[in-house]
Amino acid sequence: MAREKILSWLKQHWEVIGLIFLSVFIYFRWIGPGYFVSSDWQYTSANSLKDFFHIGTWSNLNSFGKVNLNLWRLPIALVQGIFGFFGFDTRIADKAVFFFPIIFLVPLASYFYAKRLSDSRVGGVAGSLFFSYNTYFLAIGSQGHIGITISSALVLCALLVLEKWRATKIDSNSYAYQIYFAFIMCLIGFYDFRFVYILGLILFIQLAFLFLQERKEAIRLFFFGAQSGAIYLLLNLFWLIPFVASSATSSGVIFSRALWRSELFTLSRAVVVHQPFWNPEQFIWHHVGQIPFYLWIPILLVLSYSVISIRKRKDILLYLVLFLFGVFLSKQEAEPFNWVYRWLFVHLPGFGAFREASKFYLITLISLTGLSAYFARFLFLGKEKRWQKLRFVCFGFFILIPLLNASSVLRGKIDGIYLATKLPSSYQSLLRYIEQPGNRYRILWIPEMGVNWGIFNQNASAINYYEASGTLSDDVPPWLRLAKTLSSDKTGGILRMLRSGFAADLLAVSNIRYVILPKEFPGDTKNPFRIEDRDSLKSVLDTLDYLKEVTLEGVSSTEVTVYELKNRMQSIFSFTSFIQSPALDDKILGFASTLQDSKAFFLFGNGTAPSSSTVITRLFSSSTEAFVYGAKGFSTAQSFVSVSSTPAMVMKYRNPKTYTYKIKRAGKIEIVQKDSGMIKVAGSVALRSEMNDERVLEVDPLKEDEVLDVDGAFYTSKTDWKLNGYRTDSGLIDRYKISPIDLKNGDFESGLWESHVRDCNRTDDKADLNMRVERFYYGNNSRSLALAARTHAACTKTSFKITEGNYLLHIKHQSPNAEKASYYLGFDGSNTKIREEFPTQKFGWGEYWKEFSVPHGTTSGEIYLYAKSTGDGREMINRYDDVKIYRVASDDVSSFREAENEIIPVGMINQDTDALEYVDPQYSGKQLLTNASFEEGFWQEKVGDCNRYDDSPQIAMRLNEGEKTDGKQSLELEVTRHVACTTASVPVRPGATYRLSFDYQSPNARQASYYIGFNNLEKTALKKQLQIIGSDWQHFSDSITVPKGATTLSIYLYAREEDGVKTILNRYDHFSLQEVPDLSDAFYVVTKSEQELIEPKLITYETISATKRMAHVSRASTAFFLGMSESYHDKWMVEADNKKTNGIWNGWSPFAKPDRVANELHYKLNGFLNAWYVDVDDWCVHRALCKENPDGTYDMDLVIEFWPQRWLYFGLLISGSALVSCLSYLAYRSVRNRRRRVITGAINFLAKKEL
């Protein structure tokens, strides 16, 4: 009997069981015990999960502290916290909170939804398969964006409730469905709040559709939506209120990110819901895949059916409308009406959260799920007999094609979080170590930790250098961002930063305790460096005297090298003086480090500094019009005037650190003197700018068999030394002795290597290749090789003898039209192969060097050179010459001597009587731009289109005689769509500094913009967007240093599209480009502080939570600065610890009025931390908030809190009350209904009895 019952149940629910079984089968790995980490999905230990209980409005888990923008997922975090409380890490918590909902909820929600629509089980199955195994969910899931998938399934649940409500004509006084709907909305929002927005859009479309068809129903739906929305709002006030209170929404973190990669999204992809990176056999994130052919089949079937049957069900029309709407949004900026998405992104409130359109795939998916369900029902239950013969074929597609997608997951073709991995043992030990209780600190991972392994908690934040340095938000230290700008090399910048004089202080103030250099482990998908970089990184870190390598038990130093800062600071501290500087750069830091008695407490910007500050100002700031060249002499520096208002000014100058190392080839190598300028005060010479660099290399000239390696760029004695020296970003410089190996005919003087060109990419029989030897090309007075390819890839090779050792490959290269040159090096007896592409030189010859090692047992090698076609029928030409391989005989054959830093005080300057003048006879002030004010017409005949994303530009260029600042006319660029641009080029000297200035104006644009490009090998470019205020002309000027190897400067001017509708005008005039001495770092003005402050004797503190600290200051005698190592936010407050900030009401209420340090005394320390000026006179004497000691000093108890946390409590009170009310209502209603049923039953019973 029981067996029959089971069989009967199974028979009744075969489709549900089948769908669940299928889902479990596909995601079977998630049920196992492995670690699932990748990309944005990381492991979190049980202890760290426990910290989720303390989640507040401020987060400092893996940052320097920032407003918690994930507050909306607080309930999810609390559930995770419960798992942590019971000792489970994310291996268990993730299963319950994320993996199981995907395994069970997604197929079931879509099944019930599709079944409900089609009123058929087969329809439910078709809809469920279509929805659950689409390329979008599967692809993004691999990167850990699985909250999106769960939210999407919950959207279906919400729509299911809506459908049920629409079908149930219950009395209008009932709000149960609205509450259920709002609850589901909340769940959607907790996983990904953007999907609440999408649900709102779907409701809006339904409402609009109904409004045209059945107005009464539309009005009913409107009220349903409004009531549900109101309940949702009340339930979510707990995060909305603190968000508004902490200005998180206006800080631009979420809503003002730029649109992301519009080129990925096309109408075709949107129609078939193809995630752009989806490639079923070789899935690589960020590699765009072709749309698989088979994805079109179900779409075409469903749409064909829908078109034919459009009159038979009105819902088909509704779902077609949804389909069109979803496709339209998810194509982002593709045709048709490509401007609409950007317009919505800019103007529609909340739309700014969708920086890329893939989230809108959900709308398309829902519509296709519905249409699939109808189609399946039609196939199996329809009256059209002839279709029934084909039903299994058609239905087969609905099973096979989603399954084909899912099979990529099943077979492990898609990795990411679909495949289990292991927590490296060193990380395991490190994790145990950082979980030990103690004071708060931070860990700086260089270049980046295995981000997926979550080696951080509330106590020990993790900072990833590479990630943080690329972040533009205010919560990242400027010095970290600066490090990235110091070098184009990924790690060179941080090394340069760590070697600077202030590095130890900057790390200490930032509360960094450990600097960790990890190894690249499997699963570290974000780790950007290669293992071979690690040794050189380590060798530099080993030399830093403020770090010491520490050995932690179980942590292998070959896997994870841990350095500890020798002189740490606590996270709450005091200090007495700021160094105020207009901005942070490495030169300012370098200069400040040479000042006596200075510490790394900086205040950047030109705001009012406390009187105890030391103010550093550049005398010749690049941002001010500080000087005029030639005979006119030089006007008073604006910056100087502002500083000289301080009476006790001491002027100092220091020779700048323009280049870290410099070498001059002039017989012997000597220290560079850059210019011979001098400062005159009142007509007499006061200072002579000798420009000794901070570190100067002095070595013998290079011999013919020597090569200099400066940051991986190689120089020989034959290098064309146009520069006065070479700049190194990392400070890594080596000199090698080299000897060439016997590579025959590397200079092609004896002709070709081979008689016939080879085809190195033979895809068909249509090869169009060429190879020849050319003479006298581009100033090369010898022969060179030219390879040409219209199709395939032309190549040629030669062999050579080579044995184990270190070598350098040298190739001269040139190409008139190819972006890259390429070669291949292979060796016998080993698998070592080097295959590289590198940028070519368009004009003249470029030199390429590559360092490589030859493995043991090698006797010979071969080298291939290539010219690769681009597939568009153009003949791509690559020229090569001087192919040589050198054996590196010995490392580092010379030592380097360095010059000392020097600061020379030059005495007082009285601004009323002394005129400041800079004289330099070397510079003529000659204007280098011809037609600089457009008096002779345009720079180019036609307006350029600098963003041709389609074939419909709306751009123009004209000369405007009405609006101008110089001569008769100005240039006017006009744009409605695309980017209008024009360009001019001028010859420049590598290494020289130029001053560019121009005027700009616009009647309606928000910004003007320019771009400067150089023709060096690296194609160095600078670009700037200039804010336009009002409609008056504005002036811009800046200094530009020409990079090495560049001989031409090209300047582009732009008018940029805003929303594709508005016509934008940008006008430019009065250009000037002059060569100038680089004085930006030559002279500084330094003011001494007026007031001597004394630090309090002792500061102790206790961390209550991420948003609250209690500090006790002992024996303060003068005013002092209180610093806190959390990133700056104006809502951090310092309050007196008294009854005004404590108690039942004042302890949490946002309406409390505590005694606090005034906002104007809250400073941004080092450009990102908090510091307050605590005036003891005011705080202790006038306001009596301290305890006086017998020696006349004061003790004070302070509370430092992040005020929006109080708004969180307030919001929780409201949301909690709303939740209790809703649950009470549902409970009451349930009891009432039960009672009614009982009474009705009794009446019926009695009535029957009566009868």
Place this chain on the structure above:
Amino acid sequence: MNLLSEKWKKSVRSQIERLGMKRAWNDISSKPSLSFAVFVVAGLIGSVLGMRAGVLWGVFIAFAVYDWESRLIGGAAILSLIACPILLQTHLDAWADVMAVYAYFFLAMLIGLQMIERKRYPGRFSEDV
């Protein structure tokens, strides 16, 4: 094959006659002033928004005013969509996108015409599978 059966042939022929050119020509020629108005409106739109827009709007208006079978437009949408994967497979991606745009416009027209039809002839719409 069933598709070639007499019944099918007849059905197809009758469908073409019902929906096809003959009826279209009759409609256009029987109401010359209306046809002229449609042509003028399409021309005006075309002069402002471009030829493609003019033609598409002209087709849409013609289908709306003459009450032609709107599913023909849907058929055009499906044909355009069928062309997309073929063009993509032959690496003519730009053409595929153009065809997808046409498919999109045709589908939008179909929906617009259906909305009009529902207002005009509510009786035509049965809730049947």
